Amino acid sequence: MLHAAEEIARVLGQDAVCYDTDVLEHHGHSDWSTSNSPGRAVAVVYPKSTEDVSAIARICNNRNVPMVPFGAGSSVEGNFSQPHSGICVDFSFMDKIVAFHPDDMDVVVQPGVNWVDLNNHIASSGLFAPMDPSPTATVGGMVSTNCSGTNAFRYGTMKDWVLNLTVVLADGTVIKTRRRPRKTSAGYNLTSLFVGAEGTLGIVTEATLKLAPIPQATSVAVVPFPTIHAAASAATALIRSGIQLAALEIMDDQQMAILNAHGSPTVRKRHWAEQPTLFLKFSGTTAAAVQSDIARTAALIAENNNTTQGQTAPPPFHFARSKQEEHDLWAARKECLFTMTSMRPAGHAMWSTDVAVPISRLAELIDWSQTECRKLGLFASVVGHVGDGNFHVAMMYDPRDKAQVAAVAGCVQRMMDKALEMEGTVSGEHAIGIGKKACLRDELGEATVGVMRGLKRAVDPKWVMNPGKVFD
Amino acid sequence: MLHAAEEIARVLGQDAVCYDTDVLEHHGHSDWSTSNSPGRAVAVVYPKSTEDVSAIARICNNRNVPMVPFGAGSSVEGNFSQPHSGICVDFSFMDKIVAFHPDDMDVVVQPGVNWVDLNNHIASSGLFAPMDPSPTATVGGMVSTNCSGTNAFRYGTMKDWVLNLTVVLADGTVIKTRRRPRKTSAGYNLTSLFVGAEGTLGIVTEATLKLAPIPQATSVAVVPFPTIHAAASAATALIRSGIQLAALEIMDDQQMAILNAHGSPTVRKRHWAEQPTLFLKFSGTTAAAVQSDIARTAALIAENNNTTQGQTAPPPFHFARSKQEEHDLWAARKECLFTMTSMRPAGHAMWSTDVAVPISRLAELIDWSQTECRKLGLFASVVGHVGDGNFHVAMMYDPRDKAQVAAVAGCVQRMMDKALEMEGTVSGEHAIGIGKKACLRDELGEATVGVMRGLKRAVDPKWVMNPGKVFD
Incomplete structure (x- = not known):
């Protein structure tokens, strides 16, 4: 394996290869996750282009050395761990916005681009990439885990926002899964196959992402419920209603208590009812449309409460009366994981x-x-x-x-x-x-996982692309 | 090949196999399409269950006989033609709604179900399957071509509405691509791989489709433009605006002339301006929201017209003032293909x-x-x-x-x-x-098509699933 690293250094330059133990440790273990492996890569390599990645793949494949792509390191199922050691491919230097096409509503990016930076960069165009996983996440990892987040209720998951991918296959071959139309039915949907494949079929080196118009009017509401069951039932009624919420989130009583006790100053401006709570985000093209959605939602929650629990009082429905309050309410939902970790x-x-x-x-x-x-x-x-x-x-x-x-x-x-x-x-x-x-085998059965395995073997016969993930 | 048909008849019964020349002709040629092949199947077989399809696959695969699935026969690129002869698998008897889950907003169907029938059947639940290809189309073909239609602007394409598929592979193995959650990132996205694969990777025998709430308020508008360029530019401005139109369609001057000359009585109630015309469908949760979208759209079209063409009068913007008129206006867009064919x-x-x-x-x-x-x-x-x-x-x-x-x-x-x-x-x-x-090779290049070919070989090593389609 060290020979592979040395050969990569000869092709990409000594600067592109790192053997530092701390760096290897950081790339091989996650504090956020319980899914860790004792294995570590022998080196971390830093490509700057698709051609660099292709060279890395050619070298590793020839020498039967595993390649493990590494983005922000924020995944939680051990997706970037190195149980079979090998070469860790870090995309820190592939963090460029390659082309922004506001009139086509898409953007071409390298895998190391962070989604928050991307959205800041393009904000003045009125467009945004709607997936919102961990704020640290980068596009390569977002694609490879088919990430989502709170916006998924309205916008779907990552697979719905990728128009095409440039992928380096195990043997170094570079393919592009599609051109750039927003709609196509030409050939197999390789884009969706690589999205969520966790780098086991190939390494994503460029992605064209669809963008959405930033909603012009938004609001946020919070509604505490007596039981988690009542909250979840109200959520189901809302989903069925067709009201197009931007997000629909739930936090239990424990979470709400944490906000009061350990939340950031912004979040602690308010005393939160320590009950199971729905967080709702509204968005639309006009303030009037959003107000009408809010009114309908409040009515529906009151009505659902009466139906399911007899003639009790409807749960208190509080919606933001200013942009600042909207921000503060949503901050409570967004920071809960960090708050929990810090305590x-x-x-x-x-x-x-x-x-x-x-x-x-x-x-x-x-x-x-x-x-x-x-x-x-x-x-x-x-x-x-x-x-x-x-x-x-x-x-x-x-x-x-x-x-x-x-x-x-x-x-x-x-x-x-x-x-x-x-x-x-x-x-x-x-x-x-x-x-x-x-669990995957329990979910889909041996025959279905067997098909996945056969597909991997077809593009990665030496089983060197992020081995030990998804299935064995 | 005839031996395969005979063996199928022994397993499925004589009734399940047809050799009639007219039937073979009907299953091997399309009047709607220029992509036809002189080849014809030796028999058409009629399975009634996934098990029947599995038996057919086992027999055909053993004997190296091609299998070509046939739904409604409305595809236009020769997708069901039989250039290498073989057995045509007709899904007329697999036309059942297997399970309807209104609370989960999904429905499990066999491939022979027609989408119009399905939507009529479930209409009282307030839900619908939003894809609208040819009114004759059945689910199996809709899945296999990744169909869409006028609703795609709002709802995406077929791939966005399939939760899971039951698929019979070449050797008769039955797999299910997913269970029934609306969101998942567990393993490869086999669902999206089979959607649009045109039956070349396996035969779909059951599909779980996501459903959407039927919009409670709708309207339709038509706007003629001086040039097709002006119409398309206005369309682009509308897309960028974020106004959530349900559909956004274009018909050129020739099409509009056909409506006046050859349209149905409904369509000819109105005299159509024989100019390039945008057809817009609005939908929302309240009539007020739809009215506000209509007003914003009209303003935007007027504004775009002034910007792009100097201070000319805005194009006449006509929107439906009743449900009947809404229906009549949209009928003009929907019947154009049939009208053209009839003349x-x-x-x-x-x-x-x-x-x-x-x-x-x-x-x-x-x-x-x-x-x-x-x-x-x-x-x-x-x-x-x-x-x-x-x-x-x-x-x-x-x-x-x-x-x-x-x-x-x-x-x-x-x-x-x-x-x-x-x-x-x-x-x-x-x-x-x-x-x-x-054209596919021109679009994606030999390496990308090569990956598709490798995936097919992995699941269909004898190349018996709808051979001669997508690539050779």
């Missing part, structure tokens, strides 16, 4: 998992998951993209305590099984990585 | 083609295509889904006149080349079939 006791780890089920089953599964987590006697909290039937559970535990680790792992496994029983998925937006390979 | 002189054929380009190039390409077509001295007309950068050109010619055939073929080829020069695609929504295989 973690020293030495404790967080196991964060992610499932999605058909929307009618969501309330039941959230209920069930909360009960299971509480049985552990550990801190556990539910937060999620309820509009998509997708939610996350985070549990804090002491990784040195074997019994705790086993208890948390067992709880996560039962949650997966339950989601599958409900015809759901073991990963809504974090992908499979090394953490959920067995 | 075709005896013995004449229609060459209909379909390209899509980045939206900023659309006006130029439509202009260019019209000019090219007029040079031929034949009847030719442009109609299209301008909101997606996608349009169709239809040309009438006498197939017995070799010079005319060559002229039309040359014109279509130049149109493809021009679309590719503009980074577009050779097929926006009709797929590749046998008609556009060379």
Whole structure:
């Protein structure tokens, strides 16, 4: 493997290859994740172009050395870990906006571009890339995990925003999956095959992303509910209504208590009801349209509450009366993961998992998951993209305590099984990585995973592209 | 091949196999298309279940006999033709709605279900399947060509509405691509790989389709423009505005003249300006929201007209003032293909083609295509889904006149080349079939088509699934 690194240094230059132990450690382990592997790459390499990546692939493939692409390192299923060692390919120097076509509403970017930077850069055009995963995430990782975030309810997931990809295959061949039309039915949809493939089929070196017009009028509302079931039921009624919400999120009572106790100053301006709460984002082309959506939503929530719980008072519906308040309310939803992480006791780890089920089953599964987590006697909290039937559970535990680790792992496994029983998925937006390979087999069965394996073998016969991920 | 048919008859019953020449002819040739092959299947077989299809595949694969799935026969690129003969698999008896989940907003259907019937059947739930290709189309063909239609501007294409597929592979293995969550990032996106694969990777025997709420308020407007360029420019401005139109269609002056001369009685209630015309569909959750969209659209069109053409009068903007008028206006757009076909002189054929380009190039390409077509001295007309950068050109010619055939073929080829020069695609929504295989290679290059070929070989090593389509 070291020979591969040396050969890469000869082609790309000594500067492009790093053997520093700290750097290798940083590229091989995530503090955010429980899915880690003891393996480390022998070197991190820094390509500057598609041609560089092609050279790296040619060298690694010839020498049967694994290649593991690395973006921002914010994925949580061990997607960039190196269980079989190999060469880690870091895209820090491929962070250019290659071409911006405002009239076509698309942008061509390298994989190292951060989505927040991209949106700042193009904001004056009135356009934006609507996926909103971790603020640190870069396009390569967003493509490879088929990421989403709070905007997915309105805008779909990453696969819906990629027009084409330039991909370096295992042997160094460079392909482009499509040209640049917004719509096509020409040939197999290779774009969607590489999106979410976690770098196991090829390395993305350029992506053309569709852009959306920035909504001209927006607002935010928060509604606390007596139970998580009532909140999830109201969410289902809203989804069915056809009101086009921009986002529909849920936070449980634990999360709301954390906001009061540990939130940022912005968030603590307000005292939050410590009850399960829906966060709603509205967007439209005019303020009048947004106001009409808000009124209809409030009426629908009141009505749903009466139907499902007898003639009780409707839950208090609070919507932002200024842009500042809108920002502050949404900040509470966006910062919850960071707040939770910061209050973690020293030495404790967080196991964060992610499932999605058909929307009618969501309330039941959230209920069930909360009960299971509480049985552990550990801190556990539910937060999620309820509009998509997708939610996350985070549990804090002491990784040195074997019994705790086993208890948390067992709880996560039962949650997966339950989601599958409900015809759901073991990963809504974090992908499979090394953490959920067995779950994927449970979800789709050996024949379907066998087809995936056959496809990988067709483009990566030596199995050198990010091996050990998705399936074995 | 006949042995395969006989063996199928032994397993499925004699009733399930048909050798009738008229039936074979009907399944092997399309009057709607110029992409036909002289080959015919040796038999048409009629499965009733996934198990039947699996048995057919096993038998055909063992005997190296091609299998060609057949839905409604409305595709136009020879997608169901049988250049290598084989067994034609007709889904007429697999036309059941398997399960309807209104609370999850999805429906499980067999491939023979017609989308209009489906939408009628579920209408009372307030949900619908939003793709609107030919009214005769069935789900299997819609999936396999990644169809769309006038609703694609708002709702995307077929790939965006398929949650999972049950697929029979070449050797008879049955796989399911996903379970039923609306969002997932678990494993490769096999669903999107089979959508648009034209039956060359496997045969779809069941599909779970996402459904959308039926818009509660709608309206339709028509706006004639002095030139097709002005119409296309106004369309681009509308797309950029973020006003969420339900559809945005264009018809050229020839099409509008046809409406006056040959339209149905409904359509001829009105005298149409014989100028390039935009058809706009509005939809929203309230009548007020739709009215506000209409007002903004009218203002934007007037403004765009002033900017691009000096201080001329804005084009007359007419919107429906009743549900009946809304229906009548949209009927004009929907019936144009049928009207054109019915006025075709005896013995004449229609060459209909379909390209899509980045939206900023659309006006130029439509202009260019019209000019090219007029040079031929034949009847030719442009109609299209301008909101997606996608349009169709239809040309009438006498197939017995070799010079005319060559002229039309040359014109279509130049149109493809021009679309590719503009980074577009050779097929926006009709797929590749046998008609556009060379164009696909021109569009994506040999390496990309090579990857597609490798994927096919991985799941269909004997090359028996709809051979001769997409690529060779």
